[in-house]
Amino acid sequence: MSTILENLRYSQDHEWVRIEAQKAYVGITDHAQSELGEIVYVELPPVGERYEQGEEISTVESVKAASAIINPIEGVVSEVNEELDGSPELINEDCWANHLYVLSPFEQSQYDGLLSSDEYAAYLSSL
């Protein structure tokens, strides 16, 4: 059974979003990382670019497949997690502590519209 953290918001594409000091941190869920298996590469988006909600923003490659990361809320990429460049396996080790990128500014109303942890748990069990 995969873990889900409370107080985060989720997309149906298995990304999580955490708000901290007016910034939106985006990562992939435990379910996503375990489905992917051993992650070997994370393509990080260019800093300074604005991405729409639902736009393909990055690719996470595992030994099994390469999966698109669908940007969960509109915003401007203000930082990326450079550590993943050399150590993509950090996502397998702790997907909650290792975000992919940060959006600032971001679209608050779209954040509010994401799934709560309970809703995401229900969504997962419906799969």
Place this chain on the structure above:
Amino acid sequence: MIYPYIPHTDADRRAMLKAIGVESIDELFSGLGADLLLEDSIPISHGRTEDEVQRMINSIAQRNVRGIPFLGCGCYDHITPATVKALSSLPSFVTAYTPYQAEMSQGLLQAIYEFQSMICEITGLDVANASLYDGANAAVEAASLMLAAKRKSRVVLVSETIHPFALKVLTTWALGTEHTITLVPQQGGIADFEVLPSLLSDEVAGLIVQTPNCYGLLEDYTGIADLLHANGSLLAISADPLSLAIQKSQAEWGADIAIGDTQALGLPLAFGGPSCGYMAVRQALLRRMPGRVVGATVDKEGRRGYTLTFQAREQHIKRERATSNICSNQALAALMTTIHLSSLGWGGMVEAAEQSYAKAHYLAYHLAQLPGVTLVWDKPFWCEFPLVFNDAKKMRKFLQELRNEGIFAGVRLSSLTRKNSDELVLLVAVTEKRSREELELYLAAARRVLK
């Protein structure tokens, strides 16, 4: 053998039908609606025996006219060392179409690894893939890579002087993908970069150029890479890989992508194919490269081994989101190129390229002395040059008379481009394989026709 090609006997068929539990072929297909079945038999003649077919095909083949080829336009008659055929015909290579159980085929993987290493050495770029289908396919893959590398781009600039077939394939591809191909016009036989700044915009993913270009002329790309990079766009240079022995490499021009066709390196003319494309890119573009990359590694006992390393854009990795479908590569053709390069070495490549240069210039110089033809553009060239006639009738006569002498004098550019403006242009290619006698034969015949 006078038997038909399908080896099943009536007894075989009966046994097979019995095994699946039907009485007859008709019963096997009874699930199909009557409206789908043919009422009459298909009007084709009776089969012929293997021997009859062989004779028929031989007699057709004998109608081919042999001649000394001065034909090029992307397909050149170079000297190929005997090692190429001898080694590439080894059954273990010939049958290893494409490595699906990749790591079982260590020999083939090693050959592909060597191919990649040599392409990197020749082009000066960081990483090469396991090959593409041909030069035109490589151009499309370069366009696709550029578009993927720049967000919200949709335009690829393409020089009018790239091979007309590559341009055709690019145009067809752009039609399907709804991208725009914008031509950079030629001026005096080479791409005119004066207009380049006015063509650049946020939508431009990059530029594809070719040298030697479709006229055989060498182009100068000084400052072009900087201009594109300042616009966030990429530069792809297509080049005959043999020409890189004596001209600047793609990396030296500052290109991001090197592409081309390896026909000149060990592949026979074979009526125009199959050929083999190559692509090398800067390290930063590695993940966007199409096809696959073979890497060297060590096994658990520390022995050197080879493995398929990158195939990030491929359909078996990215499923429906694949942006490359080079699931097989031209492994056998790439192998021939690899053996050719290994046999020649860098010194041999330089020798072949220099001899081609010297012989082409010898022929061009003497042809230019004759009335009725000119080397209209005063531009540097390597092994192929455009001979321009002042009269179409004269050109036809020239081609016919030389053909009667057993010489294929050149390729009419308009036969490739279908452009009226190219009607008087004859492209003459001279490789290191053409002997002094063959060159003199050409000149003597030309002097007779053009006097």
